Amino acid sequence: MKSYLKYISKHIILVIFLIVALIVLNIFVFIATFNGVVSKDYGDFSPKNMLSIVSENCSKASINDVGIQQLSANNIWAAFIDKEGKSTWTVNVPSDFPKKFSLNDVAIFSKGYLLDYPVFIETNKDGMIILGYPKDSYFKLTNNFFSTMALKKLPMFLLITLLVDCLFIFMIYYRSKKKIKRNIEPIMNGIESLSKGESTSVDVSGDLKDIADGINQASYIITHQNVARANWIAGVSHDIRTPLSIILGYSDRIKTAAIDDSHIRNYSEIIESNCIQIKHLVSDLNLVSMLEYDMQPLQIEEVRLSKLVRSFVADTLNRGLAEQYALNFEISNDAEPLSIECDSRLINRALSNLVNNCVKHNPDGCNIDITLSTQDEYIKLSVYDDGVGLSEEQRKELEKPHYMNALDDRLDLRHGLGTILVKQIVQAHHGRIETPVTEKGFKIELCFLLNS
Amino acid sequence: MDTYILSKKILIVDDEPELLELVKSILEEAGFSAIVTANTMQSAIETCSKSFPDLAILDVMLPDGDGFTLYNQIQSINSIPIIFLTAKDASDSKLTGLGLGADDYIVKPFLPQELVLRVSAVLRRCYKEEPSVLKLASCEIDFDRAEVIKGSEIIPLTAKEHMLLKTLADNSGKIVTLDNLCEALWGENPYGYENSLNAHVRRVREKIELNPSKPESLITIKGLGYRLSTRN
Numbered sequence: 147m148k149s150y151l152k153y154i155s156k157h158i159i160l161v162i163f164l165i166v167a168l169i170v171l172n173i174f175v176f177i178a179t180f181n182g183v184v185s186k187d188y189g190d191f192s193p194k195n196m197l198s199i200v201s202e203n204c205s206k207a208s209i210n211d212v213g214i215q216q217l218s219a220n221n222i223w224a225a226f227i228d229k230e231g232k233s234t235w236t237v238n239v240p241s242d243f244p245k246k247f248s249l250n251d252v253a254i255f256s257k258g259y260l261l262d263y264p265v266f267i268e269t270n271k272d273g274m275i276i277l278g279y280p281k282d283s284y285f286k287l288t289n290n291f292f293s294t295m296a297l298k299k300l301p302m303f304l305l306i307t308l309l310v311d312c313l314f315i316f317m318i319y320y321r322s323k324k325k326i327k328r329n330i331e332p333i334m335n336g337i338e339s340l341s342k343g344e345s346t347s348v349d350v351s352g353d354l355k356d357i358a359d360g361i362n363q364a365s366y367i368i369t370h371q372n373v374a375r376a377n378w379i380a381g382v383s384h385d386i387r388t389p390l391s392i393i394l395g396y397s398d399r400i401k402t403a404a405i406d407d408s409h410i411r412n413y414s415e416i417i418e419s420n421c422i423q424i425k426h427l428v429s430d431l432n433l434v435s436m437l438e439y440d441m442q443p444l445q446i447e448e449v450r451l452s453k454l455v456r457s458f459v460a461d462t463l464n465r466g467l468a469e470q471y472a473l474n475f476e477i478s479n480d481a482e483p484l485s486i487e488c489d490s491r492l493i494n495r496a497l498s499n500l501v502n503n504c505v506k507h508n509p510d511g512c513n514i515d516i517t518l519s520t521q522d523e524y525i526k527l528s529v530y531d532d533g534v535g536l537s538e539e540q541r542k543e544l545e546k547p548h549y550m551n552a553l554d555d556r557l558d559l560r561h562g563l564g565t566i567l568v569k570q571i572v573q574a575h576h577g578r579i580e581t582p583v584t585e586k587g588f589k590i591e592l593c594f595l596l597n598s
Numbered sequence: 599m600d601t602y603i604l605s606k607k608i609l610i611v612d613d614e615p616e617l618l619e620l621v622k623s624i625l626e627e628a629g630f631s632a633i634v635t636a637n638t639m640q641s642a643i644e645t646c647s648k649s650f651p652d653l654a655i656l657d658v659m660l661p662d663g664d665g666f667t668l669y670n671q672i673q674s675i676n677s678i679p680i681i682f683l684t685a686k687d688a689s690d691s692k693l694t695g696l697g698l699g700a701d702d703y704i705v706k707p708f709l710p711q712e713l714v715l716r717v718s719a720v721l722r723r724c725y726k727e728e729p730s731v732l733k734l735a736s737c738e739i740d741f742d743r744a745e746v747i748k749g750s751e752i753i754p755l756t757a758k759e760h761m762l763l764k765t766l767a768d769n770s771g772k773i774v775t776l777d778n779l780c781e782a783l784w785g786e787n788p789y790g791y792e793n794s795l796n797a798h799v800r801r802v803r804e805k806i807e808l809n810p811s812k813p814e815s816l817i818t819i820k821g822l823g824y825r826l827s828t829r830n
Contacts, residue, residue: 387685388614390707395620398710402627425707450789453777456822460773463819475821483789 150334154326158319191220193266193284196277200224206272208235221280223263227252228273239278258288329354336361345369372439379435383428390428394421426502430563433495437570444492444574450485451493451525451594452477455518458497470511473501478519486525486594488575493527496571499564500529500590508533512587524577524593532587541581568592603721607632609651611642611668612683613661621655621683621713628714639663639671646675653721655704658684679724681716683708723768732767733829734815736808739763746805753805758783758798763806766816766826775823799824 189195196216203213206228214237217224223238231247240261244251252274256267263278264286332348336358339346346365350358400414436442459475467473497516504514512533519526568590572579577594608630612618618635625633634649636642639662645651654672658665669680682703701720704713732739737748744760746753755763765782766774780788780795799818803810817825 384685387706388617392614392616392620394707395617395624395710399623421707422709429705450777453775456775456777460775460819460822463822464769464772477821 150330151323151327154323154330158322162315162319191222193277193279196220196222197266197268197275200275200277201268201270204235204275206234209237213237217277223278225276225278226273227276234273258286333357333361336365340364340368343368343372345372373441376435376439376441380432383432386424386428390421390424394418394425397421427563430499430567434563434567434570437567437574444489446487446489448485449488449490449493450483451518451527452482452484454490454493455497455516455527458494459516462498462501468505468511471505471508472513473516474513475516476518478517480520481518481525484520484525484596486575486597488594492571492574496568496592497527497529499568503564504529504531504533504588507531507588520596521593523596525596526591526593528589528591530584530587530589535584535586535588541583600722603718603725604629604631606630606652606721606725607634607649608717609634609636609642609645609649609654611636611639611654611660611665612657613637613659614657617657624710624713625717627710628718630717637661639668642668643671643675646672650676651678652725653679653681653717655681655683655717658682658686679720681720732763732770734806735827735829736814737806739767739806741767748806755802755805759802759805762795762798762802763826766824767828770826770828773819773823773825777823779823 199216200209200213203210203216204226206226209224209226213224217237223236223240223243225236225239225243226234227247228234231249231252233243233245233247236243240263242261255265255276259265260276260278262281264281264284266277266279268275329350329352332350333354336346336348340361345368346361348358348361397414397417401411401418405411433442455475455477459473462473501514501516504512508531510533512531515528515530515532517526517528517530519528569579572592572594575594577592580591580593582589582591608625610618610621610625610633612621612635615637618637622633622635632651634645634651636645639660642654642656642660646654656665656668656672660668665682665684669682672678672680679701681701683706684703685706701724702716704716732741737746739746739755741760741764744755744757746755761783762779765779776792776795777788780791783795783798784791799816800810803813803816806815807813815827817827819825
């Protein structure tokens, strides 16, 4: 379920990765764009190179042809000014190039422009070489200066900025994740409840409100359907009861009537036994659906199980058990005083269903043992019969979901509704069911947690 | 069954004519002779005020109201025992919760024997035959006087002994659990009174049995409880 957090992390990390990738891409584009410019403007004909070429090819008085050729090829003018400010030689200089420069003139152009041409100078013992590059070829910063302190602080500044930026990005990542989690988590929990068929209520405001409303609506529909289904089953089982009473009553009339025909008597017995089956089915079905959809409020009270077992055994014996069955019970000394919080009617019903199962599966009779004992923090109620038991396949069938919960097409009765009811009753009491393999017959154990 | 019980007048109220007829014929078959029927709440009230039945069997769902309302109205005319006949599930909380003072309820579908047993049990409980003398194998018990009549001897019963015998006699022929007996004698939550119960049983046996070590009337059902076999 926490997979969505991983999903969010993945996406935020992806975004950060994309930002880095974009920066790298920008660097590449930058290099591609400026590669030519750099090699041209900062390469062989850069002011630095040209100054050294010119200085090699000239003296105070003149410049040789190699120098002139290089200058002309690159559309650069040049001049030499001696220490008195007079120009001794010039190459391709503009027409209004002065013959003499004052100290002020030199101070101004040495860092900038001369007659709007960007100029570069080199001084030697005789004077200075001036190179004039074409207008608009270079941009010169005429008044640049930096405080040494500022420059010294620059590396530290860059490092700290980088770290702070990283920290900031991480905080954004962390906060987004937390915020998303806060908003998404209730929604995910809601969806999880829905997937289990449980009702839920999601309270989220803000951008995700629509989703929350959708989930609440779905939950309402599921609850509504569950209630409708449980009511429908309750209604059907209610309506079946009266006609069933009449069938049962009149089949009994036929059975006890003074009719000589033994066949008819036999038929009426079959009708009666089948009616009794439907009677059990109807009441089991109703209770199963009530428990399934939480429509049956448990009437929880403190119950001493030993008392409940004795009362169940006495009731069963009082009602009369066919003679081929023997009902025994044993309550261990440590289980005798123990009580649990439960709905006694439901536990009684579970016991009765289990004993009915023993009877149903062993028409030739069997011993039925009810045992109440303790095991660790559990109190264990077990019903054992030494009858036919279950084959390996039947045991596997028991593990499969009941047809009420199964979605496949097999709507045959795998195992009785009575068993699923026992399961549900135990579940409603947060207990567990065990069916240990026995040498003979069948044993089922209902374990309930003792009150601490 | 006693003619005393069979002579009681029973009112059956159900809107289903076939079921009404069935219940009536089951009870007639069992020997009840005075049976009146009604199929609505209105006619049930009229019948009640005219013919004063001794017991009423009411369907919970009636066309002009529910059985619980009818119960209250009948009680206001004449306080008689009521058995509800219901198509609701036995585990329906409404039944036990709203059971009011109903004496019993029978869940549909029911077996005819079950109906007869419940009706006669309620009648026996509510209309005691006078004098209330219980015949046992070797004595008689007069509950009103709290005495055991053993041949020419008259032995008085203590309050607890009387209570013990009464509880067993009310369920005569049936096993009554240790828990129920203790509850009858000492009230709610009587855990741990088993030994006292044994002592009382021993003393009762001395009074009612010919040979207390080989009881014929007050039978021990090991681990479970006791049963009283009567000669009535």
